[in-house]
Amino acid sequence: MTPEPLVETRSVGRSFGRLEVLSGFDLKVEAGEVLGIIGPNGAGKSTLLAVLGGAIPPTTGTILLDGVDVTRRPSHWRARHGIATSYQVPRPFLGMSVLENLLVAATFAAGSRGHRAQAAAVDSLQRTNLERFANAEASSLRLLDRKRLEVARALASGPRLLLLDEIAGGLTEQEVPELVELVRSVAASGVTVIWIEHVVHALTAVATRLLCLSYGRVLAEGEPAAVLASPEVRRIYLGLDPEVAAPAGGPDA
Amino acid sequence: MSIVNAVIQGILLGGLYALFAAGLSLMFGVMRLVNLAHGAFAVLAAYGALLIVRTGALNPIAALLIIVPAMAVLGFVVQRFILQRTLGTSPLPALLVTFGLSIIIENTLLLTVTADQQRLNLGSFDTAAIALPGGIRIGAFPLAVFVFALVVLALLSLVLSRTQYGRLVRAVSDDPGTVQLNGADPKLIYGFAAAIAFGLVAVAGVASGVQTSFSPSSGSLFLIFAFEAVIIGGLGSLWGTMLGAVVLGIAQTVGAAIAPAQQILIGHLVFLVFLAFLPGGITRQKALR
Numbered sequence: 001m002t003p004e005p006l007v008e009t010r011s012v013g014r015s016f017g018r019l020e021v022l023s024g025f026d027l028k029v030e031a032g033e034v035l036g037i038i039g040p041n042g043a044g045k046s047t048l049l050a051v052l053g054g055a056i057p058p059t060t061g062t063i064l065l066d067g068v069d070v071t072r073r074p075s076h077w078r079a080r081h082g083i084a085t086s087y088q089v090p091r092p093f094l095g096m097s098v099l100e101n102l103l104v105a106a107t108f109a110a111g112s113r114g115h116r117a118q119a120a121a122v123d124s125l126q127r128t129n130l131e132r133f134a135n136a137e138a139s140s141l142r143l144l145d146r147k148r149l150e151v152a153r154a155l156a157s158g159p160r161l162l163l164l165d166e167i168a169g170g171l172t173e174q175e176v177p178e179l180v181e182l183v184r185s186v187a188a189s190g191v192t193v194i195w196i197e198h199v200v201h202a203l204t205a206v207a208t209r210l211l212c213l214s215y216g217r218v219l220a221e222g223e224p225a226a227v228l229a230s231p232e233v234r235r236i237y238l239g240l241d242p243e244v245a246a247p248a249g250g251p252d253a
Numbered sequence: 254m255s256i257v258n259a260v261i262q263g264i265l266l267g268g269l270y271a272l273f274a275a276g277l278s279l280m281f282g283v284m285r286l287v288n289l290a291h292g293a294f295a296v297l298a299a300y301g302a303l304l305i306v307r308t309g310a311l312n313p314i315a316a317l318l319i320i321v322p323a324m325a326v327l328g329f330v331v332q333r334f335i336l337q338r339t340l341g342t343s344p345l346p347a348l349l350v351t352f353g354l355s356i357i358i359e360n361t362l363l364l365t366v367t368a369d370q371q372r373l374n375l376g377s378f379d380t381a382a383i384a385l386p387g388g389i390r391i392g393a394f395p396l397a398v399f400v401f402a403l404v405v406l407a408l409l410s411l412v413l414s415r416t417q418y419g420r421l422v423r424a425v426s427d428d429p430g431t432v433q434l435n436g437a438d439p440k441l442i443y444g445f446a447a448a449i450a451f452g453l454v455a456v457a458g459v460a461s462g463v464q465t466s467f468s469p470s471s472g473s474l475f476l477i478f479a480f481e482a483v484i485i486g487g488l489g490s491l492w493g494t495m496l497g498a499v500v501l502g503i504a505q506t507v508g509a510a511i512a513p514a515q516q517i518l519i520g521h522l523v524f525l526v527f528l529a530f531l532p533g534g535i536t537r538q539k540a541l542r
Contacts, residue, residue, distance in 0.1 A: 053434075055433075074438070075433045075434065076432075076433040076434075076435075076436050076437055079433065079434055079435060080436040091428055091430065092428075092431065093423070093424045093427040093428055093431060094427060094428075095423065095426075096420070096423060096424065096427065100420055101424075103420060104420055104424045104432070104435045104437075105434075105435045105436070107417045107420070107421075108417075108435050108436040108437040109434075109435050109437075111436075113417070117417070157435060157436060
């Protein structure tokens with residue numbers, strides 16, 4: 001018998017009014033995977049992450065964590081059970097220091113107390129290169145550092161599954177490799193990652209599997225290079241002529 | 254009556270107003286909810302204490318041991334099942350619902366306990382006083398209320414700034430959505446904040462019932478004093494609330510020394526001066542401290 005996947009969706013659908021953003025979506029993610037998700041705007045990527053993180057409930061289908069149905073569990077329950085989300089637009093607690101922001105996550109999501117919470121918060125500060133801002137108010141951080149704090153918060157909450165929602169958006173070309181390195185080290189420490197991104201080369205650098213979504217359905221899935229080379233992905237997502245061979249290194253979006 | 258005496262009595266009165274205002278300030282700070290039924294709940298607590306005093310032959314202080322936990326539970330329940338549904342981007346539903354609650358409480362009391370003025374009696378402690386030179390007398394009970402208010406606010410302030418739960422409350426006040434990502438349920442935190450606020454207003458209602466008489470319609474005056482203290486002190490700051498309450502108390506007692514019939518009017522005038530020239534209050538803080 002094969003072990004249960006860490007997270008699984010069974011025919012998950014989500015509609016907003018009459019607009020069906022996700023439909024009949026099946027996904028299995030094994031522990032230790034780094035799953036990259038690409039797709040055109042409006043493909044349902046962010047909706048998928050929101051449904052996995054519990055920010056919005058699915059209209060249909062079930063979500064399983066370790067084989068247990070968690071479809072009706074709210075986001076704070078999921079945060080306590082190892083599902084952490086980093087959003088594209090960070091929303092830190094602006095009136096609190098960076099360290100205090102992380103202490104909230106370490107205390108209430110990871111369930112650490114006292115010195116262990118402090119250690120977890122400091123560890124996530126170091127991993128995201130934010131040590132020098134530890135005592136700065138979160139409101140004083142510029143956008144890039146707020147994004148780092150958003151990832152740090154997710155790390156401080158002790159995740160088993162880390163959901164990353166376009167965290168490379170708005171970064172410069174020099175900053176992306178640093179972020180890729182961070183995700184790689186997080187994955188190496190045993191955290192499963194699902195990463196939505198338009199910066200495709202960032203994904204291909206760490207993803208063990210790539211999935212291309214379009215209109216709430218899977219367009220292509222598998223080994224990253226193979227997915228990027230598939231004719232549908234090249235035509236619908238990358239806007240390239242499927243007859244011409246892919247350039248080396250993969251295109252940037 | 255000398256001005257010095259009036260100021261001292263005003264400071265002590267400020268302790269009582271601080272107890273009224275702290276709950277209002279806390280609920281606004283944590284969940285951005287303005288509870289217009291705050292005064293009505295204080296009156297409810299005073300009548301609850303009166304009932305316990307009459308049936309159980311307890312004194313009002315002992316009645317607090319029953320009435321404070323009861324009001325805290327009521328606060329939790331009212332928040333979870335009524336007020337939680339009114340929270341959102343618009344403050345209007347909460348204002349309407351709490352205003353409705355205050356009408357329901359006031360009229361239910363009118364029907365059941367009549368409009369008669371009541372008073373809670375502490376016996377000899379009521380009139381006990383410390384005599385100071387210059388003919389100044391400090392009432393033992395007002396002094397006890399003032400010290401209690403100081404201790405409660407210090408404790409609350411310490412919990413908010415130093416403990417992990419205080420940090421969580423500040424986080425909820427900042428962004429309830431992000432709090433969920435951190436594994437905590439804002440609704441539960443709101444419930445506990447309401448429980449603390451209702452416990453405080455119960456103490457305030459009973460203490461006020463010992464110092465002056467009350468009737469089912471006393472709630473609106475309590476509410477106005479609490480509002481004035483919060484605004485004078487500055488929204489969202491607990492120490493500011495204490496300071497605002499003391500300013501209001503002094504304004505009223507000094508006003509009474511100058512024009513005995515116009516005590517409350519002079520309090521309102523001082524409040525209006527603050528609203529006109531220092532609308533952010535004495536502390537002008539944005540975050541909950």
